[in-house]
Amino acid sequence: MKKYILSIDAGTTSSRAILFDKNGKQISISQFEFTQIFPKESWVEHDPIEIWETQLKAIKDVVKKSGIHPNEIDSIGITNQRETTVVWNKNTGKPVYNAIVWQDRRTAFLCEELENKGLEKLFYEKTGLVLDAYFSGTKIKWILDSNKEIKDSAMKGDLLFGTIDTWLIWNLTNKKYHVTDYTNASRTLLFNIHSLEWDEELLALLNVPKIILPKLVDSSEKVGTIDPNILGVEIQICGIAGDQQAALFGQMCTNPGDVKNTYGTGCFCMMNTGNKPVKSNNKMLTTIAWKMGSQTVYALEGSVFIAGAVVQWLRDQLNIIEHAAEIEGLASLVENSGGVTFISALSGLGAPYWNPNATGAIMGITRGTNKSHIARAALEAIALRSREIIIEMEKDSGTKFNNLKVDGGASNNNLLMQIQSNLLNTNVIRPKITETTALGAAFFSGLASGFWSSIDELKGIWEIDREFCPAPSKNDESVINNWESRIKKVQ
Secondary structure, three states, X not given: OOOEEEEEEEOOOEEEEEEEEOOOOEEEEEEEEOOOEOOOOOOOEEOHHHHHHHHHHHHHHHHHXXXXXXXXXXXXXXXXXXXXXXXXXXXXXXXXXXXEOOOOOOOHHHHHHHHHOOXXXXXXXXXXXXXXOOOHHHHHHHXXXXXXXXXXXXXXXXXXXXXXXXXXXXXXOOOOOOEEEHHHHOOOOOEEOOOOEEOHHHHHHHOOOHHHOOEEEOOEEEEEEOOHHHHOOOOXXXXXXXHHHHHHHHOOOOOOOOXXXXXXXXXXXXXXXXXXXXXXXXXXXXXXXXXXXXXXXXEEEEXXXXXXHHHHHHXXXXXXXXXXXHHHHHHOOOOOOOOOEEEOOEOEEOOOOOEOOXXXXXXXXXXXXXXXXXXXXXXXXXXXXXXXXXXXXXXXXXXXXXXXXXEOHHHHOHHHHHHHHHHHOOEEEEEOOOOXXXXXXXXXXXXXXXXXXXXXXXXOOOOEEEEEOOOOOHHHHHHHHHHHXXXXXXX
């Protein structure tokens, strides 16, 4: 009877629900965008209620569109935009403030204060993270400090904190389960990746009461069941993982040294480092890839805040394209970017710079520059920022990557993938199923429920769609040289 896994993919710009069958094939997908809120410069918020409502709509819609009976769904896996922070009243179910999104930079000053106190090393040693506004801890502190009533309610235990996975599970289970998995916990600045516990010392430094934090569960574990009123039946939730960790698993990067790069709103390159955390000397992040039973797998990660978002910016702010998919055709009209460099620091710079105050720039323009040159330079920017973090990860791991597995929406852009292969001088491999984030969540869920028997069975599902081989030119050298000299000017 059980034929499908329902994957909930709670992204940065949309709520999605995808049904996968036993062969990992996508049966049906439903997607609804939600509002991006920009109250001030460098502030980014979401309405948690809207996220819940659009996610609920996607869940119901994907089942209706597919024509299946909910009884045929084995289990649910959830993957989510990480670090985005929600604090809500556990009695009323209402958020006390909008969700503060991972891209938001308002707490950069708090991170600077902690650095000035000499605490950067302590946080890194315990969490594997750099002190940056990207992560959840300072966002929680900001929300609690924003209003005395909010702070008092938190101290009394009336409030709950969660990343988007936690918020959705709490609503899906009709307030019964307040949980998160180890991958999401490892992105909060509050979690010790060695002891695998919420860290009392870090909680005290950020003045966050432990009582508001969710219970920790594995990435692949039977957690609870959704309220039967949602789809008419109870369905078990068996998988939870932050989006990049889910993509790593969905790409079947299960051996130490396996690498994937996800091209979404941002770019996130992650390398499996096995059962031991690898300390970075090059400002990469050490994070938990997944935890299943007694096995904890770690990863190195490099984060680029703006990737696909630069295409959205060209569409929405400059209006040089009407739809994001048009970027490839526009950029293909020219052989190269004509000496133009697009520094895509629209939300500061992530790894390896970690400069929240950096701003974007378009350099090298002349009277001959047209929108095709700018479009191509934007694609080059995505590939160049990915190249930077991959080079640093190679230094940390002491290995040269043989290939790069890619996924995410922008990985369907053939020109971008060829540019990436050329600039890295390595093969870029795209799987047949590029929805690897949602697939990874499904894999975690299906392993816990018994829908799939083993990781080996899952490896038989993963297939290559296309491999891009490097064909570098002298122009690529010029692109790299221009980038390396020009990015220094925005820092």
